[in-house]
Amino acid sequence: MxxxxxxxxxxxxxxxxxxxxxxxxxxxxxxxxxxxxxxxxxxxxxxxxxxxxxxxxxxxxxxxxxxxxxxxxxxxxxxxxxxxxxxxxxxxxxxxxxxxxxxxxxxxxxxxxxxxxxxxxxxxxxxxxxxxxxxxxxxxxxxxxxxxxxxxxxxxxxxxxQRRPWHMDAEAEAAVDAAIAILGLPATVAAIAAKAALSQPHPHTDRAFSRIVEMAILGLVTLELDKRLGPGTVVGSAPARAPLP
Known part of the structure; x- marks a missing residue:
């Protein structure tokens, strides 16, 4: 004591x-x-x-x-x-x-x-x-x-x-969801981004790509990671949406 x-x-x-x-x-x-x-x-x-x-x-x-x-x-x-x-x-x-x-x-x-x-x-x-x-x-x-x-x-x-605010981009969310609904999955990041046709306010950024990564983190889609992550990465359907821990 x-x-x-x-x-x-x-x-x-x-x-x-x-x-x-x-x-x-x-x-x-x-x-x-x-x-x-x-x-x-x-x-x-x-x-x-x-x-x-x-x-x-x-x-x-x-x-x-x-x-x-x-x-x-x-x-x-x-x-x-x-x-x-x-x-x-x-x-x-x-x-x-x-x-x-x-x-x-x-x-x-x-x-x-x-x-x-x-x-x-x-x-x-x-x-x-x-x-x-x-x-x-x-x-x-x-x-x-x-x-x-x-x-x-x-x-x-x-x-x-959990330690930094999640940046919400409602326009990107709606555009990417619509692009995936039209194209179906699997589809490449480049194809989804082209269909989403989002404006890019900053160079070297891609709002559609950011939304796709967010979706993968949330378990909404899968990403093919046997090659370098980029425009050619294949986005697939998630087998089931797992709840966040």
Whole structure:
């Protein structure tokens, strides 16, 4: 049980220009290279990550519209922990990330490989950290690799769409649906786009193509992916519409 805890700095390190409290070396003994993650939501212009998993995690929250501000290695939590048979020990913990949400709440995150997050030692430590941060009105969470690296990729896209607004193009939706009704399936992306005859407000974009990909994500059609995705890709009928998870 945590008997005492203190956070320094008291604002959890979530102020513009705040520096990390722990410096990550250029090289470490881990089989992964540290790196920097450019961000528009950071207390600095980039976040320093010790592992690829951490930088994947930074991206996970960068696209989350509820995240307003984030900082890596942002503060130190000092806490007194009771150790059975050994009395109490003063521990120091530096989280991977702190986040200020759009409702003003603070979330503190540790990124862990799923296999390590399941270890009893970490579960016990996470329970202590959860109580310590709750005492200060913050939420502590372990975000694991199986959340950040969902496969297949269609599942990744679904997770991404939960964190950013879906761009609705009602005209493209109606035009592509009508084109498919006329042509029938299977048909190529190029044939459907030609029949839809949509205007393109920006170069290098195709509203019909975007709608077809959205339909594939939703399980309304299938895409032939044994070749590079493009105008010649064959669009097929979905065997059954699966509900989104």
């Amino acid at each position: 945590a008997l005492y805890s203190e956070v320094f700095p008291p604002d959890f390190g979530l102020s513009k220009g705040a520096l990390p409290v722990r410096v990550i070396p250029r090289r470490s003994g881990r089989p992964t290279m540290p790196g920097r993650f450019p961000t528009k939501k950071g207390t600095l212009d980039s976040l320093r990550g010790e592992t690829n998993l951490e930088m994947d995690g930074f991206g996970h929250f960068e696209v989350n519209p509820r995240c307003r501000l984030m900082a890596a290695q942002p503060h130190r939590l000092h806490f007194e922990e009771h150790v059975p048979g050994r009395g109490t020990k003063i521990r120091t913990y530096v989280p991977d990330l702190a986040i200020r949400m759009d409702d003003g709440r603070v979330a503190v995150v540790d990124f862990k490989l799923a296999k390590y997050a399941m270890l009893p030692k970490w579960k016990a430590r996470a329970d202590v950290l959860t109580r310590c941060y709750a005492d200060r009105g913050a939420v502590f969470s372990t975000v694991t690799s199986d959340v950040l690296r969902i496969e297949p990729r269609a599942s990744n896209v679904r997770v991404m769409l």
